[in-house]
Amino acid sequence: MLDGFLIGLSTFSSWQVIAGLFGGVLIGYIVGALPGLSAGVGMALLIPFTFGLDPVVSVVMLVTLYMASEYSGAIPAILMNTPGEPSSAITALDGYPMRERGEAGEALTLSILSSAVGSVISTILLIFTVMWMTKIALAFGPAEYFALAVLGLSLISTLAGHSVLRGFIALLFGLLLTTIGTDPVDGVVRYMFAEGLIGGVPFIAALIGLFALSEVLKMLESPGDRTTPLKDLPGLSAQFGLLKPHTGNLVRSTFIGYILGVIPGAGATIASITAYSVQKRFSKSPETFGKGNPEGVVASETANNACMPGALAPMLALGIPGKASTAVLVGALAIQGVRPGPLIFTQHPEIPYSIYIALLVGMPFMVLLGLLGSRLWVRLTTIPASVVTGLVAATCLLGTYSESNDIFAVGVAVAFGIIGYLLSKVEIEPAPIVLALVLGYMMESNFRRSLVMSGDDMGIFLREPISAVCLGLALIIFAAPFVQSLLGWRRRRAALSSPPVAGGEHVS
Secondary structure (H helix, E strand, O other), X not given: OHHHHHHHHHHOOOHHHHHXXXXXXXXXXXXXXXXOOOHHHHHXXXXXXXXXXXXXXXXXXXXXXXXHHHHHOXXXXXXXXXXXXXXXXXXXXXXXXXXXXXXXXXXXXXXXXXXXHXXXXXXXXXXXXXXXHHHHHHOOOXXXXXXXXXXXXXXXXXXXXXXXXXXXXXXXXXXXXXXXXXXXXXXXXXXXXXXXXXXXXXXXXXXXXHHHHHHHHHHHHOOOOXXXXXXXXXXXXXXXXXXXXXXXXXXXXXXXXXXXXXXXXXXXXXXXXXXXXXXXXXXXXXXXXXXXXXXXXXXXXXXXXXXXXXXXXXXXXXXOOOOHHHHHHHXXXXXXXXOOOXXXXXXXXXXXXXXXXXXXXXXXXXXXXXXXHHHHHXXXXXXXXXXXXXHHHHHHHHHHHHHHOOHHHHHHHHHHHHHHHHHHHOOOOOHHHHHHHHHHHHHHHHHHXXXXXXXXXXXXXXXXXXXXXXXXXXXXXXXXXXXXHHHHHHHHXXXXXXXXXXXXXXXX
16 A cells, blocks of 8 residues: 555656646536536536546546535535535535525535545545445445435435424425336336426426525515625634534544445435434534534535545445446546556556545645635625525526536426425425435335345345345334424323422423
8 A cells, every 4th residue: 555655646746747636626616616517517528628638637637626526516505505516405404594694604614624524534534445345335236225215215304394294295295206207117208298307307407496596586575685794704723613513523424424425326415414414313402403503514514525535435446436426537547548446456556546645635725725715705695685686596597507408407497496485485395305306216216126136025125134224224213203202292291281389380
């Protein structure tokens, strides 16, 4: 390993590699901050410009772009309730309410610092556990993926706001939406009334509509030139102190993000949802989640950035891309004549070790850019609401079109904007719908594949240890809110039935 690091460090003596690192971070910031342009799309757009470059320069530029875009998706999520990346939708749940309280600077600072901590620790985990973690990833088959999806859906109680019933209604609505399009096993078309739905409901368009365009409609209810008050940020050095109360949250969310990143198909969105839900259960004030609790921003951003180095583990060790962004990276390496897999550590050691060093060296630059930039970006909150409304609407529609190059997706975004606006009138949160859109297809396809493999034997889900543990945890998490409600009802009933003491009060 030491020899590999020395080889990797020697490549950073080239100015082209350093320029590639800085260029990748800057482009990643822009790509992540534009709604609709994901890290994978940004990397794909950059690949044609890397044909003539050295393989190390090319991979360093693409990896740092990937790293920076995973963070910068939080900027529009906090400032405009418009997630730049799908995983940033969870950040918006508490980041945007903080912005409305005038705490946009604190939310942006927490997001960049927690992203840095998650990414650096996860990179160190990647260096020392890359081969071991890929064995765990290979243990996941259809039964395990189905159980993992059910476990993810069980987190609904933490995303449902103050009403679990409304959360289940939203979850059911989202699951019904995932049945639209081509059947994942038989290939039969289901409930498709427009050609643009053949691959299912466009996820990015639905996400932008539910979070951002619905917010635009709410802004139109109170037109005028009102602005949000802006609280001052502390000095640059004091900004680091904002993370001090979140040490446990950072550690938990980093491990959750890294482990889920290693599992192919899990992804940063599931990592964010899981870390957010776990932190809500550990929090001393869970009732403030979704209303601007900084713990929610830290959990979400730490997990989705820790997920990124984890996703590189199966790609480097086995040549298996766990998500779209790493698939693009595999393609870029193939163009350069490099094939990811076990032999890459002996045949091309400069590639994996350059990636490790790029992630560690590029992070301080990314943090400095984020901390200095946050003082500029928060000025967006001082722009009159009448201007911001038009700006957000235009950004959403442009981002939706650029992601798919299809005007139908723009219509879907507008439709989901109206749906999100109407649901807000009956106090139904959009987060459970997003959870269902992320996990619904994964749950159905792997459930049916498991049954095909087992000859319709449902026992397969209990015979596999990982699947059985995940389903057991899901059952406990599903039942917890109902058990709590039952115990609360029994306590209230016991208090009412107890004999009153002097003064007319009941003995509890």
